[in-house]
Amino acid sequence: xxxxxxxxxxxxxxxxNIRFYLTAAQPCPYLDGRRERKVFAALDGHDAIELNDSLxxxxxxxxQNIAYRPACDMCAACVSVRVPAAQFVFSKRWRRVLARNxxxxxxxxxxxxxxxQYALLQSYLKDRHFGAxxxxxxxxxxxxxxxxxxVRTHIIEYRADHEEGRLIGCALVxxxxxxxxxxxxxxDPKEPxxxxxxxxxxxxxxxxxxxxxxxxxxxxxxRGSRKMAYKTNFRPIEALGSSGWTDxxxxxxxx
Numbered sequence: 113x114x115x116x117x118x119x120x121x122x123x124x125x126x127x128x129n130i131r132f133y134l135t136a137a138q139p140c141p142y143l144d145g146r147r148e149r150k151v152f153a154a155l156d157g158h159d160a161i162e163l164n165d166s167l168x169x170x171x172x173x174x175x176q177n178i179a180y181r182p183a184c185d186m187c188a189a190c191v192s193v194r195v196p197a198a199q200f201v202f203s204k205r206w207r208r209v210l211a212r213n214x215x216x217x218x219x220x221x222x223x224x225x226x227x228x229q230y231a232l233l234q235s236y237l238k239d240r241h242f243g244a245x246x247x248x249x250x251x252x253x254x255x256x257x258x259x260x261x262x263v264r265t266h267i268i269e270y271r272a273d274h275e276e277g278r279l280i281g282c283a284l285v286x287x288x289x290x291x292x293x294x295x296x297x298x299x300d301p302k303e304p305x306x307x308x309x310x311x312x313x314x315x316x317x318x319x320x321x322x323x324x325x326x327x328x329x330x331x332x333x334x335r336g337s338r339k340m341a342y343k344t345n346f347r348p349i350e351a352l353g354s355s356g357w358t359d360x361x362x363x364x365x366x367x
Contacts, residue, residue: 130163134183142337146187152180160262165289171352173331174286174295176260182332190332192352193360195313197291197320197328199348206314213311217275223265225255229282232300239301257296258284265295270312281308283316291327292316313346333360 130153140146155164155177164174171192172179182190202210230251237246249257258267263286270281281299285292294316299308316328333351334340343349344364351360 137185140184140187142334142339143187143189146189147184148187149183149185150180151183152178155179155262157262161264164263164286168286168288168293168329169290174261174263174293176256177262189335189337191335191360192329192331193333193343194291194327194329194350194357195317195346196348196350197317197325200317200321200346202314206310209307209310209314212306213308215273216280216306216311217271217273217277218315219269219271219275221267221269223258223261223267223284225251225258227251228279229258229267229269230254232279232282233298236298236301261286264288268312268315270299270308270315280306281312283312285316288327288329291325291329292320293329294331309342310345317346 132151132153135150135152137147137149140148153163153167153172155167155174157163160177164179167179168174170181172181173192181192182188184190233249233254237249258265265284265286268283268285269279270283271277272280279300280303281297283297284295286295287293294313297309297312299312313328313330319325320328327350330343330346330349332340333343333349344360347361347364349360349364350357351363
């Protein structure tokens with residue numbers, strides 16, 4: 113596949129001689145009536161960690177041992193977003209979320225899949241994403257999602273009441289040179305009062321602040337998709353555009 117040398121992918125390709133590939137078009141999981149295509153590259157070799165950092169900065173996301181980004185015809189609704197951790201302020205709204213979860217104990221564990229995690233994922237997918245692409249994920253698929261990684265990946269487990277308590281949330285996370293990339297997070301859908309999805313993002317912002325990581329990467333915000341609207345609640349938030357990473361907040365305030 114050829115790449116535009118002025119694009120983020122093109123600049124990386126020129127410096128590292130990476131091969132990029134383009135998927136066939138398929139139905140978009142976020143916007144009805146649209147078709148999606150992705151450009152992707154393998155994350156392998158001795159420089160996989162550095163490559164993952166560079167591609168994440170260029171708007172890619174990791175899935176197992178590949179990095180991908182949307183390359184859709186006539187659509188640019190998917191926008192990479194990240195939160196500058198040092199500038200993030202825990203407002204009254206966010207302090208209330210933290211207070212509702214003050215009994216939650218978090219623990220960093222290696223990127224090894226467990227049946228307990230898989231059972232929680234199944235409950236989450238059936239409630240929040242029934243019929244979507246991941247809804248038929250087997251335990252072997254989940255194991256591959258977690259364990260097939262050539263970069264610095266870990267899981268944060270969230271348990272109620274104490275360290276051996278009931279598992280209520282998990283976040284699969286990559287540690288980058290300049291921050292934390294939340295690859296995938298899921299939680300107990302029977303705990304709506306806790307706002308666990310928001311709580312896990314807040315917890316990662318606390319982690320980043322504690323070790324002076326500049327950013328927490330949240331993946332793609334999709335304009336017009338209700339599923340992805342929650343990401344823009346965390347402000348200030350930066351988006352990757354043709355001129356690099358810029359503050360998205362002013363645009364959101366005018367919409």
